[in-house]
Amino acid sequence: MPDDFEYVTDDDNAPQLARRPRGKPWVRLLLAGLGVGFLVILGIAMWLNPYTADGNARTMATHTQLGLEPCSFVVITGKPCPACGMTTSFALLMHGDVSNSLKANWVGTLFCASLVPLAPWLILGAVRGRLWGVRNLELCSTMALSALLVLMMIRWVVLMLT
Numbered sequence: 001m002p003d004d005f006e007y008v009t010d011d012d013n014a015p016q017l018a019r020r021p022r023g024k025p026w027v028r029l030l031l032a033g034l035g036v037g038f039l040v041i042l043g044i045a046m047w048l049n050p051y052t053a054d055g056n057a058r059t060m061a062t063h064t065q066l067g068l069e070p071c072s073f074v075v076i077t078g079k080p081c082p083a084c085g086m087t088t089s090f091a092l093l094m095h096g097d098v099s100n101s102l103k104a105n106w107v108g109t110l111f112c113a114s115l116v117p118l119a120p121w122l123i124l125g126a127v128r129g130r131l132w133g134v135r136n137l138e139l140c141s142t143m144a145l146s147a148l149l150v151l152m153m154i155r156w157v158v159l160m161l162t
Contacts, residue, residue, distance in 0.1 A: 027137075028126045035122030038115045042094060045112065050091035050100075057100035062088040082156035086111070107151045 073081035089108030092101035125131035
């Protein structure tokens, strides 16, 4: 059965094939905005230089190339925060340096790798009016964000204990 159709029942409980409704305009704009935003993030990661002057891969602080301040948590405690190394891992992965990306922040590597197919999928969903393969966008996005946060906290706890 094509993805644009689903079975619904009429008043007599007889199944009928009906076209699925398209998303509301604000949902389509949100999907397009997220997809384009993720592509911009990936483009910035490609533009950043995740290597030191002597050619070694950085492990964090690549975000300072964007004019941002160093991580306050690191400045105050001397220890990395849960997101430390995220920008660096994105930049390293977008430069094809998978092993150093994993060393910088393995959660960032997984997150960046998931954005590569996610961005065009969101844009396609905006064009089609619905996401392919997703029936409940709220549940799907909540689970994805929760998984990201849990992985970040697991990585951070491991860093704090070692």
